[in-house]
Amino acid sequence: MNKIWLIIQREFLSRVQKKSFLIATILIPLIFPAIIGILVYVSKESKKGATKETIQYIDESKLFIPDTSKYVFRSIDGSLDDAKIAFSKSENFGLLYIPNYQLSKPEGITLYTKVNPSLDDVGNIEKLLASQIKEMKMQKLNIDQKLLDSLKTSVSINTVKLSEGGQEKSSNSGILFGIGMAGGILMYMFIFIYGAQIMQGIIEEKSSKVVEVIVSSVKPFQLMMGKIIGLASVGLLQFFIWIVLMTTLTFGVLGYFGIDPPQQQAMQQMGSEVAAQQAAGNSQIVATINEARNLPWGYFLGCFLFYFLGGYLIYGALFAAVGSAVDSPAEAQQFMFPITIPLLISYMSLFMFILQDPHGTVSIWLSIIPFTSPIAMMGRIGFEVPFWQLALSMILLIGGFLLTTWAAGRIYRVGILMHGTKVSFKVMAKWFMQRG
Numbered sequence: 358m359n360k361i362w363l364i365i366q367r368e369f370l371s372r373v374q375k376k377s378f379l380i381a382t383i384l385i386p387l388i389f390p391a392i393i394g395i396l397v398y399v400s401k402e403s404k405k406g407a408t409k410e411t412i413q414y415i416d417e418s419k420l421f422i423p424d425t426s427k428y429v430f431r432s433i434d435g436s437l438d439d440a441k442i443a444f445s446k447s448e449n450f451g452l453l454y455i456p457n458y459q460l461s462k463p464e465g466i467t468l469y470t471k472v473n474p475s476l477d478d479v480g481n482i483e484k485l486l487a488s489q490i491k492e493m494k495m496q497k498l499n500i501d502q503k504l505l506d507s508l509k510t511s512v513s514i515n516t517v518k519l520s521e522g523g524q525e526k527s528s529n530s531g532i533l534f535g536i537g538m539a540g541g542i543l544m545y546m547f548i549f550i551y552g553a554q555i556m557q558g559i560i561e562e563k564s565s566k567v568v569e570v571i572v573s574s575v576k577p578f579q580l581m582m583g584k585i586i587g588l589a590s591v592g593l594l595q596f597f598i599w600i601v602l603m604t605t606l607t608f609g610v611l612g613y614f615g616i617d618p619p620q621q622q623a624m625q626q627m628g629s630e631v632a633a634q635q636a637a638g639n640s641q642i643v644a645t646i647n648e649a650r651n652l653p654w655g656y657f658l659g660c661f662l663f664y665f666l667g668g669y670l671i672y673g674a675l676f677a678a679v680g681s682a683v684d685s686p687a688e689a690q691q692f693m694f695p696i697t698i699p700l701l702i703s704y705m706s707l708f709m710f711i712l713q714d715p716h717g718t719v720s721i722w723l724s725i726i727p728f729t730s731p732i733a734m735m736g737r738i739g740f741e742v743p744f745w746q747l748a749l750s751m752i753l754l755i756g757g758f759l760l761t762t763w764a765a766g767r768i769y770r771v772g773i774l775m776h777g778t779k780v781s782f783k784v785m786a787k788w789f790m791q792r793g
Contacts, residue, residue: 360575364583365590368558372591382595387602410450412468412482415440417457420493424485444469453482460494532652533739534712540661540735541707545700547665548731551592552672555584556689559680559773568773577770581681582762585673589666596665652739660738660747667754668731671761672696678765682772682780682788692782699728711736725750727757764789 372378411429414421415437423430428450433440437454444452452469468474468482495502562568571580679692703723710719715737723733724742730750734742771788778784 361579361583361586364575364580365587368584368587369590372588373594378591378595382598383602385599410478412451412453413440413444413447413449414453414455416455418455420489421455421486422489427481441469445471450478455486460490460497463490536652536657536739537712537715537736538707540657540738541704541711541732544661544665544668544732544735545704547592547596548668548672549697549700551588551669552676555588555673556676556680557686558584558588559677560683560686560689563681563773563776564684577681577773578766580773581674581677581766581769585670585677585762588673589669592669593662593665657738661735663751664731664734664754667727667751667758670758671727671754672700674758674762674765678768678772678785681769682775682785684776688780699726700732703729703732707732707736715740715742721746725753727754730754767791 409425409427409429411431413431413433414423415433415435423432430453431449433443440452440454450470451474454465454467454469456465458464458466463486466486468479492502495505559568562571568580575583675696679689679696683689683692706719706723706729710717711723711733714720720733720737723729724737725746726733730753734747734750767789768785771791772780772785
């Protein structure tokens with residue numbers, strides 16, 4: 358055990374003291390606030406200097422009413438062919454042709470542009486025309502707009518979880534969905550990134566013959582365990598630094614640009630009609646924030662750390678076995694895909710099954726099977742997973758780690774000293790069965 362601890366210290370310190378680790382640990386948290394700051398700045402500057410695009414139009418229906426809130430509309434006379442020639446020589450954004458259409462079936466409306474228009478531009482013009490045609494239909498049917506508006510009703514359902522003891526607890530499926538999606542994506546990224554680092558490190562040491570010196574003092578299994586746990590500690594340290602820095606810097610950037618946190622925006626009472634119209638929305642924001650604050654974040658973080666360690670140790674052992682068997686990263690590619698298939702299945706299932714139906718049969722099984730449970734369980738964790746399912750998943754994950762580490766260790770002890778061997782799954786199976 359003392360030798361494993363020495364290897365853990367070596368792996369941890371050798372990586373933490375590298376310039377690449379310091380740069381990645383500090384630079385990555387700076388990237389996200391910097392991107393937010395740049396986007397906010399560009400958005401504000403673009404709005405200051407923004408000019409409305411000009412759209413020429415021919416209205417044969419005599420029904421179109423220009424709306425200058427987003428575009429400048431200029432009516433032109435003459436034929437469509439003449440209008441196309443004039444438009445091609447101008448610097449205007451587009452030419453809108455509105456034929457003499459029927460209200461029941463508006464067809465033939467065409468927008469001519471010099472460049473491919475964005476979906477936003479096309480959508481804005483379509484909404485404008487659809488709104489005007491709708492008003493004309495209402496006038497034709499003698500329907501009052503105020504009467505129609507009074508028929509519109511917005512329904513908001515409050516969700517409350519009722520326990521067996523009769524206790525009521527409010528919940529918000531949107532927040533839980535976001536927690537599950539973020540947890541699953543982060544889990545997939547961390548397991549894959551740090552698992553690949555184990556394989557890369559073992560290949561480098563094997564190629565440089567350093568491992569032959571090391572295994573003269575320690576057993577190959579001890580070396581493998583030390584590398585896996587050492588890199589896991591590096592990953593956890595980096596993760597905590599990223600969370601602290603990104604949270605602090607993001608709020609700092611938003612504060613610098615004068616963007617208030619949502620709870621402050623919601624509490625502002627202007628006493629005007631706009632504030633009165635926003636009161637319902639602001640109260641909903643405040644309620645959502647309060648619900649988010651009352652969530653068991655410590656429980657979520659504890660589960661994330663457990664499943665990160667469990668998943669990382671399982672896949673780290675497999676990556677270590679592959680790294681010990683090959684002599685270069687290129688040779689390792691043929692073994693990477695079979696190993697990552699369970700990760701890909703759980704990642705795709707996160708969006709197809711787990712977040713859509715967290716208590717469904719597929720979601721439950723995926724969160725229990727050790728090779729898929731790290732991502733699947735993080736997708737379900739916000740929806741209050743039954744204790745027996747969580748306990749069974751954790752026990753099986755620990756068992757899966759032990760079994761995977763034992764199997765990978767049998768391959769590692771032979772493969773780490775092999776050079777120039779043409780490796781295949783058959784050869785690795787032979788190493789696994791070999792006694793020693």
